[in-house]
Amino acid sequence: MSKEPSPPSAPARKPGSQVIVDTLVEQGVEVMFGYLGGVVLPLFDKLYDSPIRFIIPRHEQGGCHMADAYARATGRVGVVVATSGPGATNLTTGLATAMMDSVPLVALTGQVRTELIGNDAFQEADTTGITRPITKHNVIVKDPQELAPTIREAFYIASTGRPGPVLIDIPVDMQIAEVPVTPPGKVSLPGYRIRTHGHARQISAAARAINEAQRPVLYVGGGVITAGAAAELRALAKKANLPVTMTLMGLGAFDQTDPASLDMLGMHGTAYANFAVQECDLLIAVGARFDDRVTGHLKTFAPQARVIHIDIDPASISKNVRVEIPVVGSAKDILAELTDAVEPRERAEWFARIAAWKQRHPLQYDRQGSGIKPQYVIEELWRQTDGQATIVTGVGQHQMWTAQFYRFRRPRQFISSGGLGTMGYGLPAAIGAQVARPGELVVDIDGDSSFNMTMNELCTAVQYELPVKVCLINNGYMGMVRQWQELFYGRRYSCSSLKNPDFAKVAEAYGAVGVTVTDKADVSDAVARMLAETRPCVFDFHVDREENVWPMVPAGRSLHEMDGLDIFEMA
Amino acid sequence: MKHIISALVLNKPGVLAHVAGMFAARAFNIDSLAVGRTDDPNLSRMTIVVIGDDRVVEQVRKQLAKIVTIVKVQDFAGQDVVARDLMLITVSCPAEKRPEIQALIEMFMAKVVDIGPKTVMVEVAGPESKIEAFIDSCRPYGIKSMVRTGTVAMARYVRGRATKETNE
Numbered sequence: 001m002s003k004e005p006s007p008p009s010a011p012a013r014k015p016g017s018q019v020i021v022d023t024l025v026e027q028g029v030e031v032m033f034g035y036l037g038g039v040v041l042p043l044f045d046k047l048y049d050s051p052i053r054f055i056i057p058r059h060e061q062g063g064c065h066m067a068d069a070y071a072r073a074t075g076r077v078g079v080v081v082a083t084s085g086p087g088a089t090n091l092t093t094g095l096a097t098a099m100m101d102s103v104p105l106v107a108l109t110g111q112v113r114t115e116l117i118g119n120d121a122f123q124e125a126d127t128t129g130i131t132r133p134i135t136k137h138n139v140i141v142k143d144p145q146e147l148a149p150t151i152r153e154a155f156y157i158a159s160t161g162r163p164g165p166v167l168i169d170i171p172v173d174m175q176i177a178e179v180p181v182t183p184p185g186k187v188s189l190p191g192y193r194i195r196t197h198g199h200a201r202q203i204s205a206a207a208r209a210i211n212e213a214q215r216p217v218l219y220v221g222g223g224v225i226t227a228g229a230a231a232e233l234r235a236l237a238k239k240a241n242l243p244v245t246m247t248l249m250g251l252g253a254f255d256q257t258d259p260a261s262l263d264m265l266g267m268h269g270t271a272y273a274n275f276a277v278q279e280c281d282l283l284i285a286v287g288a289r290f291d292d293r294v295t296g297h298l299k300t301f302a303p304q305a306r307v308i309h310i311d312i313d314p315a316s317i318s319k320n321v322r323v324e325i326p327v328v329g330s331a332k333d334i335l336a337e338l339t340d341a342v343e344p345r346e347r348a349e350w351f352a353r354i355a356a357w358k359q360r361h362p363l364q365y366d367r368q369g370s371g372i373k374p375q376y377v378i379e380e381l382w383r384q385t386d387g388q389a390t391i392v393t394g395v396g397q398h399q400m401w402t403a404q405f406y407r408f409r410r411p412r413q414f415i416s417s418g419g420l421g422t423m424g425y426g427l428p429a430a431i432g433a434q435v436a437r438p439g440e441l442v443v444d445i446d447g448d449s450s451f452n453m454t455m456n457e458l459c460t461a462v463q464y465e466l467p468v469k470v471c472l473i474n475n476g477y478m479g480m481v482r483q484w485q486e487l488f489y490g491r492r493y494s495c496s497s498l499k500n501p502d503f504a505k506v507a508e509a510y511g512a513v514g515v516t517v518t519d520k521a522d523v524s525d526a527v528a529r530m531l532a533e534t535r536p537c538v539f540d541f542h543v544d545r546e547e548n549v550w551p552m553v554p555a556g557r558s559l560h561e562m563d564g565l566d567i568f569e570m571a
Numbered sequence: 572m573k574h575i576i577s578a579l580v581l582n583k584p585g586v587l588a589h590v591a592g593m594f595a596a597r598a599f600n601i602d603s604l605a606v607g608r609t610d611d612p613n614l615s616r617m618t619i620v621v622i623g624d625d626r627v628v629e630q631v632r633k634q635l636a637k638i639v640t641i642v643k644v645q646d647f648a649g650q651d652v653v654a655r656d657l658m659l660i661t662v663s664c665p666a667e668k669r670p671e672i673q674a675l676i677e678m679f680m681a682k683v684v685d686i687g688p689k690t691v692m693v694e695v696a697g698p699e700s701k702i703e704a705f706i707d708s709c710r711p712y713g714i715k716s717m718v719r720t721g722t723v724a725m726a727r728y729v730r731g732r733a734t735k736e737t738n739e
Contacts, residue, residue: 132589133596137639140584157639191581191642315633318626 011180016144017042019179020108020170021050023151026184029079031055031070031435033063035090037083038123039110042175055435055464058456060087062428064094065454068103069392069432072415075228077104077159078432084110085123088169089130093422095165096134100419101249102226104163106154107135111171114142127169136164144177149185156187161194162313163226194312198329198337205325206284206308207341210240213282213306215350218242219265219294222249222418223287223311224331225411230254232335233286240342243354245273247288248403249418256407257387262354263363263407266294267553268400271361271565274553276354277302278560285309287331290320291419292555300558310334361551361565363404371544372520374398374473378405378445380527381471389441390433392416394426394450397479400549402445424453430468431461441469441531448474448500455503458510461536469530470538472503475545483548487563503540513537573602574628575654575724578617578635579609579643586640590617593638599623599631603656603721614642618723647724654724657696659684660706663713664691672712679705690715 014022020043024032031053036044047054057063060082067078078098082091088109098105112121128138137157141150147170154166210216224233230253237244237260244254245262254261265273277283283305288294295301298320309316309323310331317326327334365375378401381389387409393399393416408414415433417425430444451472461468473479481496504514513535517526523541530539550564580586587606594601602620609616621631628646636644647654664672669691676683676693679701685692695705699722706717 128585129588132585133592138585189639192639313637315630315637319630 011182013178013180015042015046015175016147016170016177016179017046017175019144019147020151020175021046021052023148024052024079025050027151027155028076032079032081033057033066033070033432034081034108035060035063035083035087037087037110039084039112039172040081040087040108040175042172043081043108043110043170055431055460057428057431057460059454060090061093061424062431062454062457062460064091064105064107065097065422065425065428066432066435067105068094068098069415069429070436071098071103071105072101073390073412073433073436075226075412077106077155079106079108081108082110083123084112084127085125087123088125088127092131092134095131095167097417097420097422097425098165099134099136101222101417102163103165104158105165106151106158107165107167109167109169110175111140111169113173114171117171127167131167134165135167138167138169140169141171141174144174144179145182147174147179148182149187152184153187153189157189157192161192162223162316195314195328196312196330196333198310198327198334202325202327203334203337204341206310206327207338209282209306209308209325210242210284210338210342211345214347215280216240216242216282216284216347217262217276217280218244219247219277219283219285219288220244220250220253221247221286221288224250224253225287227287227312227331228411229287229330229332229335230411232332232339236335236339236342239339239344241345241347241351242284243276243351245269245277247291247294247418248416250288251403252408252411252413255409257409264403265559266291267296267555268404268549268551270363270404271551271562272354272357274551274559274562275357277305278558279353280305283307285311286335287311289316292320295320296553296559296561297556365547369544370520372517372523372541374401374475374541374543374547375405376520377471377473377523377527377541377543378402380524381443381445382406384524384527384531385441385443389413389443390415390437392426392430392433392442392444394444394446395421395423396447396450396481397475397483397547397549398445398447398450398473400480401473404549406445423447423450426450427454427461427468427470428457430470431457431464431466434461434466434468435464443469443471443530445471445473447479448472448476448503449478449498451503452498452500455506458507458512458536458538462511466536467534468536469533470507471527471530472538472540473543474500474503474540475543475547476500477545480549482546486546486548487552487554503538507536507538514540516540516542518542572622572624574621574623574631575647575652575722576619576621576628576632576635577645577647577724578619578641580615580617581640581642582608582613582615583640586615586638587617589638589640590619590635593634594631597630597634599627603719605721605723607723618721620722647726651727651729652724653727654698654722655696656699656702656722657694657720658702658705658717659692659694660709660717661690661692661715662709663689663715665689668712675705675708679708681705
């Protein structure tokens, strides 16, 4: 039998795993995070020779948080890989975290061979089924020719509109199959359209409302940071003379050292921010979603205010609060157009009232006591870093104190799990941020309980020589839980106190630096040492165990009904 | 209040699960859901009847539009639409009741599609109110089994205005 020559037009072929890597490179991916497993081995084999840097965490959740924080620090799409079954299920906390905070992420998961799907094969899980509610979009690839277009679509969906995580489930046979090489085509998504330009009539209505307002407040969320609209926000606030309050996710969007900053609002926000919102006659929400931690009791939230809501996600508008002037589109474009359309106003009376609130109710704590106050450690860190470090946190009291006492100056400086409130986010996120910002100062202000959840990632920091600093606010409790038990459950500290290891020794065992600080007099030097440390390190500050976060709006109460405002006035 | 929402969706696996999951996760109530092919093999049509006030239904519409595999979403509220259900119902029908039941079937312009020694299976199509009325009328005889498709609907032609479908 004679061998027929192949037709000259036959396209070159390569394995699906190579197509995946090539498409990732084409999308500009420089770093990936993730963990190996049986059904992603073909992919990892091709990654071995690729220019992409790969960081292996010690748990897929850690890898997902790393990719998430990398995305938050850079504004680019973070990429994480996991194997099927347990690898994929371990990603879920990270995906849900990214989903709630609108973080652009692409997750690639391996899946069992196509013909085994549905047979309860080894390490099989219905990954797309499990992750559907916690991703912006997900898809399983069942045709190897769809690999490249699916990856391109995933990056497009993850990074545009209101960003979010996109998961691609890839059966192992798709990675092995030989695929003809085709040039990149255009992304075609008939069900995915984004409105970026705000409606001109809505923008002029908003401008008119701003011009008319006597007591306006800009209420800014993470959307401003995502949109890269901090400069436009500042321009509007300056021209129209608007005070600015931020959500937890919005911190960094407006320089907190600016006198127009009201700092954070909400449950643990400042009194002056919460009073201003309750008294304002116009609330201008930008890239924020009226979360229950922000609004307090909804019916009495900003009771005198007309509401403008600028957001790229139409579903965010009028979800919780009736909006009078919705503007759907990109905050960057809309704020710029709005700045052109508004007129300067002095609003001296309004700013005088705000100044009075600021003077009467500044954030404060007891500076006189003999123990280490957590706020003092954070304030000292702020002072010694001139407010310029990249700060990452876990979730709980330490997170709120960080939001209160580290005054952020620029976007993407503060990286924290806001919507989902994921304990354990801190250390892996700090690693992701450090990968994104080599040579820059990255500090994880963490709680002991949060840190306990993911501290195995110290190993990752040591392996890749990432000099993250863990500033541990150690009160020996799940601090926020204990605070609620103290305030609402008659000080019955049910199950909120766990026995901690010696964190300094743990750090040393991992090959990091560990230091324990128990004396208030040593705090300043310890912070200096921590900042000078060139290796990953854990500085374990033993703080006053029953310190509370004040002020506080108890759940269900109105925003102005804060507890803890008068605690220090008696002194 | 009931709203009829019509969604044009990509004919891809997982879309139905996505819609059903979103309704469950956001605590929206589905009254009925009908899915079928369209003239375009790439697209299916879902007709969803939702119970809720205007604000809830607005959220439903927006959250549906957010799903990447959903191409278009339309709320028929305030529009002149033709809405139809199809029902198969088996009613107990001993010989002596046949004339009565036959009269009922004719009155509703329904159709006998099967007949047994003591039962009759009837096909009824029409607006929901007609279906409900027929069920009520059958109840005294004894309903053995019934199945409904759920509402499907389409907007009537309006001179000078094309049918508007939104995708925000």
